[in-house]
Amino acid sequence: MTETITIRRPDDWHLHLRDGAMLEAVLPYTARQFARAIVMPNLAPPVTTMADAAAYRDRILAALPEGMHFTPLMTAYLTDTTDAGDLARGHGEGVLTAAKLYPAGATTNSASGVTDIANIMGVLERMAEIGMVLCVHGEVTDGDIDIFDREAVFIDRVLAPVIERLPELKVVYEHITTRDAVQFVEGAGPNVAATITPQHLHINRNAIFAGGINPHAYCLPVAKREEHRLALRAFATGGSAKAFLGTDSAPHARHAKESACGCAGIFNAPYALESYIAVFEEEGALDRFEAFASENGPRFYGLPLNEDTVTLARSGTDVPERLDGEHELTPFHAGQRIGWSFAG
Ligand code: DOR
Ligand code: ZN
Numbered sequence: 001m002t003e004t005i006t007i008r009r010p011d012d013w014h015l016h017l018r019d020g021a022m023l024e025a026v027l028p029y030t031a032r033q034f035a036r037a038i039v040m041p042n043l044a045p046p047v048t049t050m051a052d053a054a055a056y057r058d059r060i061l062a063a064l065p066e067g068m069h070f071t072p073l074m075t076a077y078l079t080d081t082t083d084a085g086d087l088a089r090g091h092g093e094g095v096l097t098a099a100k101l102y103p104a105g106a107t108t109n110s111a112s113g114v115t116d117i118a119n120i121m122g123v124l125e126r127m128a129e130i131g132m133v134l135c136v137h138g139e140v141t142d143g144d145i146d147i148f149d150r151e152a153v154f155i156d157r158v159l160a161p162v163i164e165r166l167p168e169l170k171v172v173y174e175h176i177t178t179r180d181a182v183q184f185v186e187g188a189g190p191n192v193a194a195t196i197t198p199q200h201l202h203i204n205r206n207a208i209f210a211g212g213i214n215p216h217a218y219c220l221p222v223a224k225r226e227e228h229r230l231a232l233r234a235f236a237t238g239g240s241a242k243a244f245l246g247t248d249s250a251p252h253a254r255h256a257k258e259s260a261c262g263c264a265g266i267f268n269a270p271y272a273l274e275s276y277i278a279v280f281e282e283e284g285a286l287d288r289f290e291a292f293a294s295e296n297g298p299r300f301y302g303l304p305l306n307e308d309t310v311t312l313a314r315s316g317t318d319v320p321e322r323l324d325g326e327h328e329l330t331p332f333h334a335g336q337r338i339g340w341s342f343a344g
Pocket of ligand 1: 016042107108137218219220221250251264265266
């Protein structure tokens with residue numbers, strides 16, 4: 001039985017780092033395991049321009065503890081009035097790696113997002129021309145659509161028509177949660193890929209209500225039925241080059257999660273690789289973990305693979321109930337034991 005596994009250092013293709021004191025608190029967890037990350041722009045106010053992204057990148061690098069290495073890959077938050085020229089300059093100058101589509105009102109700090117996809121069609125055309133990746137939060141926001149159906153309805157109403165119209169556009173369908181999304185991505189052309197979070201591989205929607213309401217299992221898109229979790233596991237571990245690691249680690253202070261209106265987001269950065277590799281082991285797919293974690297993402301984005309390595313050991317990790325610090329963050333798997341540990 002393999003006792004350790006050494007792979008190329010992974011990247012996180014979907015991450016919330018926040019700003020200020022929270023940024024300082026959470027960045028070391030990601031920088032410890034990952035070489036690079038696609039950094040989400042949903043700050044308040046959001047990161048909408050090349051200049052915003054450059055300034056945010058500087059704040060991230062300033063918050064990085066000495067001796068740690070980490071490259072933030074910046075994204076711009078699309079709005080109804082995004083300037084395609086600014087995006088293209090940002091991309092050309094290496095400031096912006098991707099742009100993020102939040103349907104207005106879909107999730108945390110998405111109020112300034114896009115109200116109708118028609119409003120950004122010119123921007124998407126320009127992105128397709130220059131090869132800039134579109135990252136998508138793929139849920140419709142209509143109050144009359146059941147929350148568990150919002151991803152599937154988004155595919156029919158928004159994503160499929162956009163991809164049909166702009167087949168050259170590179171699209172990452174982020175944090176997919178349904179079999180519908182798996183089937184859509186598998187059936188789409190080579191310019192469409194998906195990220196998958198650890199929580200959507202581990203939990204189904206029962207976890208949110210097990211023994212009472214559990215805000216630490218609540219994120220958006222919300223976890224779905226078991227059949228969807230199983231489809232995600234098969235896709236992530238099945239060897240498709242279209243599936244890659246994106247944690248969607250989304251820290252909120254404990255009081256903001258454990259409240260009458262608890263924030264969406266699961267903070268999984270501290271034990272992200274341990275969490276993912278446990279899934280690959282359970283699925284008998286340890287030999288496919290490196291491609292998912294370290295190869296498929298950079299290949300899709302057209303970036304070099306990392307040259308250094310990380311090692312995971314089959315020695316087990318006891319995940320604490322809470323991480324100390326002013327924000328009292330609750331990590332994913334709090335109070336549980338994972339069968340793997342990060343050996344550096
Ligand atoms: O659960 C989530 N939390 N989903 C998102 O899309 C945003 C994120 C956040 O920023 O907290
Ligand atoms: Zn996210």
